[in-house]
Amino acid sequence: MVCFCFLVDQKRRMRRSKPAAGTCSRCGGGASVADMKTATRFCYIPFYWKSWKAIVCTFCGAILKSYNR
Ligand SMILES: [Zn+2]
Secondary structure (H helix, E strand, C coil): HHCCCCCEEEEEEEEEEEEEEEEECCCCEEEEEEEEEEEEEEEEEEEEEEEEEEEEECCCEEEEEEECC
16 A cells, blocks of 8 residues: 555545534544545546535544545
8 A cells, every 4th residue: 555655645624614512532622524525646646536524622623533435
């Protein structure tokens, strides 16, 4: 897999979020539910997108929980 590391990368992007119950285990900040989108790129050309939901910290950006589809 090492040889692919410099060819394939992923861009993660938060599309929108709304407040959710819970706090961050790292910094104690507020959590929010976010629609995430990950684009996988090969030689900087995007070829695969994945949308997913996650609970993220609004303060430090940590992903507290993610839902695959
Ligand atoms: Zn946090």
